[in-house]
């Protein structure tokens with residue numbers, strides 16, 4: 400004889416809301432579910448449908464967050480593919496999110512818009528980028544005031560005026576040392592330069608000086624106030640670390656989803672696209688990373704790495720193959 404459970408019992412068993420169970424029944428996603436009176440009953444042995452929307456930590460109300468900077472190697476276009484790899488209701492529960500080479504955070508902001516991980520860790524070796532994340536987290540109002548001022552000055556200017564202003568901000572960015580006192584100012588310069596420079600590149604010379612020329616955007620949004628305020632709210636729950644990805648090892652355990660998106664190996668000595676900082680991500684860096692992945696794989700964490708096939712084979716990313 401078939402036995403049934405109520406929507407409430409199914410919700411408890413599957414660790415999702417009762418409302419979600421009712422939606423799944425109404426969508427015909429649970430074999431054998433029936434409406435009796437005004438209540439759903441579900442066969443006791445029914446499997447919870449695998450569905451990325453039933454992620455255990457799905458937020459009740461989604462907000463839209465966008466990366467606050469354009470970043471070379473940003474994975475905005477891969478989001479749909481990457482999202483499929485996030486924990487779904489049918490899999491084991493992953494409560495922690497770790498992205499130790501976060502860059503512009505295309506996946507991070509998608510995750511923060513939609514899911515409630517209990518603990519989150521982000522990091523990057525680029526000190527100016529991490530300063531901007533920290534300032535958005537702790538001092539967003541002052542940052543917005545400063546960005547609005549810069550936007551009001553820059554946008555009405557003609558091309559010569561804009562050039563003069565852009566290069567004066569670039570000089571200040573390169574000469575002002577990052578300290579607690581200059582943190583907001585430097586974050587404002589950093590975002591301004593990112594929004595107005597050529598292609599949103601972040602490239603530095605061997606001395607670590609930002610050297611990207613001005614871009615040709617007609618009407619760049621320098622201060623996206625609403626997005627910055629939303630980001631600030633969600634970052635309150637995020638640990639932000641400036642430094643090498645290996646520092647995240649302490650954080651990672653079997654309940655952690657880890658996303659690694661390292662720079663590509665430079666194609667030539669002069670290739671600029673790994674110059675997010677003055678040290679290029681060369682052969683020895685690639686090998687060190689593959690060893691780190693072996694290490695954290697031993698914890699049982701779920702690891703996603705984005706890399707081109709050729710590099711996977713060359714550097715022995717064995718666990719990824």
Ligand SMILES: C[S@@+](CC[C@H](N)C(=O)[O-])C[C@H]1O[C@@H](n2cnc3c(N)ncnc32)[C@H](O)[C@@H]1O
Pocket residue numbers: 470471472473474475499500501502503504505506522523524525642643644645660661662663675676680
């Ligand atoms: C391809 S980008 C990440 C892009 C990011 N997924 C996005 O959506 O914008 C690689 C990042 O790794 C950072 N990085 C390079 N070497 C690092 C290291 N040893 N430890 C931590 N981060 C590093 C760079 O500063 C850069 O932001």
